[in-house]
Amino acid sequence: MSTKLLLDKANIEGIRFYKAYRENGGYAAVEKAFKMTPAEIVEEVKKSGLRGRGGAGFPTGMKWSFLAKPEGVPRYLVCNADESEPGTFKDRYLMEFLPHLLIEGLIVSSFALGSNRTYIYIRGEYAWIPDILEYAIEEAKQNGWLGKNILGTGFDCEIYVQRGAGAYICGEETALIESLEGKRGNPRIKPPFPAIKGLWESPTVVNNVETLAAIVPIFNMGGEEYAKIGVGKSTGTKLISACGNINKPGVYEIDMTISVEEFVYSDEYCGGIPNGKRLKACIPGGSSVPILPANLLFKTAKGETRLMNYESLSDGGFATGSMMGSGGFIVLDEDQCIVRHTLTLARFYHHESCGQCSPCREGTGWMKRVLYNLEYGKGKLSDIDLLWDIQRRIEGNTICPLGDAAAWPVAAAIRHFRDEFEWHVLNPEESQVRNFGLAHYADAREVAV
Amino acid sequence: MAEEVKKDAPQMFKVTIDNITVEVAPGTSILMAARKVGGDVAPPTMCFYSKLKGSGGKCRTCLVEVAAGSTADPRPMPKLVASCRTNVMDGMVVKSITSEKVLDARKGVVEFLLLNHPLDCPICDQAGECHLQDLSYEHGKEETRYEFQRRLFEREDIGPYIQLHMTRCILCYRCTYIADQITNTRMHGILDRGEHAQISTYISKAIDNDFSGNMIDVCPVGALTDRTFRFKQRVWFLKPLNAHRDCDKCCGKVTIWNRGDEVFRITARKDEWGEVEDFDGKTGWICNTCRFDKKKTSDWVIEGPRKISRHSVISANHYLDDLKRPHETIAEVMGGRKPKLLMDIHKVSEVNKPTVHLSEIEGPATGKVFNKDNGKLLPEAK
Numbered sequence: 029m030s031t032k033l034l035l036d037k038a039n040i041e042g043i044r045f046y047k048a049y050r051e052n053g054g055y056a057a058v059e060k061a062f063k064m065t066p067a068e069i070v071e072e073v074k075k076s077g078l079r080g081r082g083g084a085g086f087p088t089g090m091k092w093s094f095l096a097k098p099e100g101v102p103r104y105l106v107c108n109a110d111e112s113e114p115g116t117f118k119d120r121y122l123m124e125f126l127p128h129l130l131i132e133g134l135i136v137s138s139f140a141l142g143s144n145r146t147y148i149y150i151r152g153e154y155a156w157i158p159d160i161l162e163y164a165i166e167e168a169k170q171n172g173w174l175g176k177n178i179l180g181t182g183f184d185c186e187i188y189v190q191r192g193a194g195a196y197i198c199g200e201e202t203a204l205i206e207s208l209e210g211k212r213g214n215p216r217i218k219p220p221f222p223a224i225k226g227l228w229e230s231p232t233v234v235n236n237v238e239t240l241a242a243i244v245p246i247f248n249m250g251g252e253e254y255a256k257i258g259v260g261k262s263t264g265t266k267l268i269s270a271c272g273n274i275n276k277p278g279v280y281e282i283d284m285t286i287s288v289e290e291f292v293y294s295d296e297y298c299g300g301i302p303n304g305k306r307l308k309a310c311i312p313g314g315s316s317v318p319i320l321p322a323n324l325l326f327k328t329a330k331g332e333t334r335l336m337n338y339e340s341l342s343d344g345g346f347a348t349g350s351m352m353g354s355g356g357f358i359v360l361d362e363d364q365c366i367v368r369h370t371l372t373l374a375r376f377y378h379h380e381s382c383g384q385c386s387p388c389r390e391g392t393g394w395m396k397r398v399l400y401n402l403e404y405g406k407g408k409l410s411d412i413d414l415l416w417d418i419q420r421r422i423e424g425n426t427i428c429p430l431g432d433a434a435a436w437p438v439a440a441a442i443r444h445f446r447d448e449f450e451w452h453v454l455n456p457e458e459s460q461v462r463n464f465g466l467a468h469y470a471d472a473r474e475v476a477v
Numbered sequence: 478m479a480e481e482v483k484k485d486a487p488q489m490f491k492v493t494i495d496n497i498t499v500e501v502a503p504g505t506s507i508l509m510a511a512r513k514v515g516g517d518v519a520p521p522t523m524c525f526y527s528k529l530k531g532s533g534g535k536c537r538t539c540l541v542e543v544a545a546g547s548t549a550d551p552r553p554m555p556k557l558v559a560s561c562r563t564n565v566m567d568g569m570v571v572k573s574i575t576s577e578k579v580l581d582a583r584k585g586v587v588e589f590l591l592l593n594h595p596l597d598c599p600i601c602d603q604a605g606e607c608h609l610q611d612l613s614y615e616h617g618k619e620e621t622r623y624e625f626q627r628r629l630f631e632r633e634d635i636g637p638y639i640q641l642h643m644t645r646c647i648l649c650y651r652c653t654y655i656a657d658q659i660t661n662t663r664m665h666g667i668l669d670r671g672e673h674a675q676i677s678t679y680i681s682k683a684i685d686n687d688f689s690g691n692m693i694d695v696c697p698v699g700a701l702t703d704r705t706f707r708f709k710q711r712v713w714f715l716k717p718l719n720a721h722r723d724c725d726k727c728c729g730k731v732t733i734w735n736r737g738d739e740v741f742r743i744t745a746r747k748d749e750w751g752e753v754e755d756f757d758g759k760t761g762w763i764c765n766t767c768r769f770d771k772k773k774t775s776d777w778v779i780e781g782p783r784k785i786s787r788h789s790v791i792s793a794n795h796y797l798d799d800l801k802r803p804h805e806t807i808a809e810v811m812g813g814r815k816p817k818l819l820m821d822i823h824k825v826s827e828v829n830k831p832t833v834h835l836s837e838i839e840g841p842a843t844g845k846v847f848n849k850d851n852g853k854l855l856p857e858a859k
């Protein structure tokens with residue numbers, strides 16, 4: 029049984045437009061929240077235990093309470109819709125089909141944070157979505173949910189949509205702010221954190237699309253009720269965008285109590301691996317989190333069942349665990365080559381490195397080239413150790429998390445699939461012909477024919 | 478008000494860097510505190526420039542380990558921090574060269590910086606005063622593990638005075654800060670991203686600004702070189718002299734680099750960290766007229782030899798220690814007696830008296846003559 033809070037109305041016809049959305053209980057959260065004080069709203073979000081859905085999983089209520097409130101300085105709320113992580117497409121789904129849900133969440137959050145100008149920074153490649161959002165904003169404005177003196181509270185709020193120019197790095201919050209200011213999208217050096225000095229030197233909160241959308245059910249059902257869904261500190265529901273070698277790729281809403289095994293094989297979700305293949309490995313949270321082999325995916329190192337939530341997925345640290353990340357669930361079946369897969373990711377991070385700090389600028393390109401050699405049969409055994417050394421020196425030594433994100437997949441691939449790398453070195457000709465790796469990592473489940 | 482604040486908060490923060498405790502004012506970065514300690518403790522810097530606001534944090538050579546955050550919160554910081562952009566807290570304990578982790582990370586950063594560097598030191602004008610050269614000698618390895626084609630760019634003349642050699646650039650962003658902060662307009666910046674990022678002018682525009690020459694001074698490597706000096710001389714063959722002239726645009730205080738009588742190049746005066754010195758609270762940036770156009774000794778009032786205190790090849794041939802003034806030595810030899818220098822001799826001697834014929838003066842002056850009665854010429858000397 030799954031609880032649906034975000035996508036429960038996704039299949040109603042015309043839900044993209046204001047009329048259908050309002051008729052199905054839309055904007056009730058705004059009505060409810062505007063009767064409270066901003067401090068009470070923040071308290072309610074804290075009670076709900078909502079954690080940031082962008083990847084880091086930082087408690088949203090806590091983040092909001094850190095916002096500095098100096099007199100006479102405007103505060104800003106920025107919605108991070110620069111969803112560029114390979115394998116993650118949940119925000120796109122939300123914005124495309126339920127734009128009013130995001131707008132509603134934004135109005136409540138803006139009121140709580142006192143942001144009179146709120147920005148949605150959207151990925152440039154989502155070329156058609158800004159129009160959908162702008163249409164929804166216009167509709168909300170005409171119906172009095174945006175603009176001046178909303179619901180007679182004296183609170184003014186405008187939402188602007190800003191298109192990005194196609195850089196992955198602009199999903200990092202300080203780079204996003206720089207880009208929003210019209211500068212080159214380079215991450216800033218922290219501190220100061222955006223909560224003190226963000227957009228135009230003013231206190232700023234940057235939140236993911238899904239986080240802001242989740243504000244709506246929190247106010248519809250109450251923070252404490254929301255906290256009851258899920259396990260431990262993983263409260264509420266999470267959108268997972270599943271892709272790769274599965275029967276039913278798509279965006280699924282889960283309530284963080286189901287096991288990974290259920291998520292992969294249940295017909296309600298991914299529906300198993302196609303063509304009777306076995307599962308080899310999986311990236312559970314978007315391309316930057318460590319890859320997990322099948323034996324560590326379903327069970328933790330301690331032998332417990334791994335659940336789809338923040339704690340369980342990161343159980344065992346990076347040695348035997350991974351991360352919830354942004355919820356980009358990529359499944360690889362037995363025919364997939366880990367070396368080739370790692371090369372693809374390394375190429376992405378090399379292409380997207382901003383070039384500001386040296387370990388990431390030079391290191392990502394180096395890793396890509398070494399991996400290229402390994403994949404195309406020109407590698408040496410020492411290259412594997414070299415790769416390990418490069419990633420170790422990038423990780424943690426960079427300004428922003430992109431360096432870490434580039435280092436982790438390589439580290440995890442070597443940690444769990446080292447002999448596949450070695451096989452590539454020792455069998456250069458065969459690795460060219462077969463173009464997929466060793467299959468013996470594949471999970472021991474019987475293959476359904 | 479201010480009095481009360483002082484009572485509550487300690488005036489100075491105590492910070493321990495590599496087991497040496499220094500007191501610094503609140504708001505000082507770890508790097509500046511370490512420079513106060515000096516020596517090897519001070520982390521190397523490639524991008525940070527204390528005279529340029531907002532610089533630093535990019536090259537990651539100055540990473541240090543914070544073993545204890547402060548007295549109030551003694552937890553260590555989980556990651557290595559960039560010391561140039563992290564401020565000290567009271568009671569902070571920092572490890573620089575005593576930390577294995579830091580030395581390893583520094584080695585890694587040097588390797589990364591050298592990956593795409595052409596290492597064409599033998600034909601590079603910066604060789605001898607290059608910060609990357611120093612850094613790689615101190616922290617780098619003798620060989621590279623990089624087996625691929627290095628990134629290459631075309632050389633580009635940006636304006637009549639400066640040549641940009643992008644292949645050598647390590648993207649420290651210092652020159653863009655110069656353009657932002659001390660010139661009126663910035664005509665160059667970073668194009669592209671990642672490994673392809675390059676410093677460039679917008680569509681090969683020339684940089685034409687009175688203070689653009691300072692970009693050459695702040696460039697830690699040989700990416701921006703002085704076109705009036707290119708391939709003229711190796712820097713370590715030149716003798717640096719402090720000199721000044723009256724300039725209506727800048728402070729006019731420079732170092733001129735001579736060989737014989739010829740002035741080969743002119744730079745601002747740099748301190749031991751390779752940064753331009755302050756004069757009367759202002760940074761001594763110099764204008765292009767002083768730097769490129771005044772290349773005659775007669776244009777300058779020479780103050781004396783300049784001591785280069787940087788630990789680098791450039792100081793190899795120069796004045797290593799403080800200059801010993803001749804009178805000190807003579808005083809030593811003469812048992813503490815004050816000597817007479819030639820100028821003094823002339824003042825009191827009869828040489829300057831046109832009434833006395835030269836031939837009438839007896840032989841060279843001797844101590845017997847001049848040491849008596851505080852230099853007054855005694856009657857019997859005649």
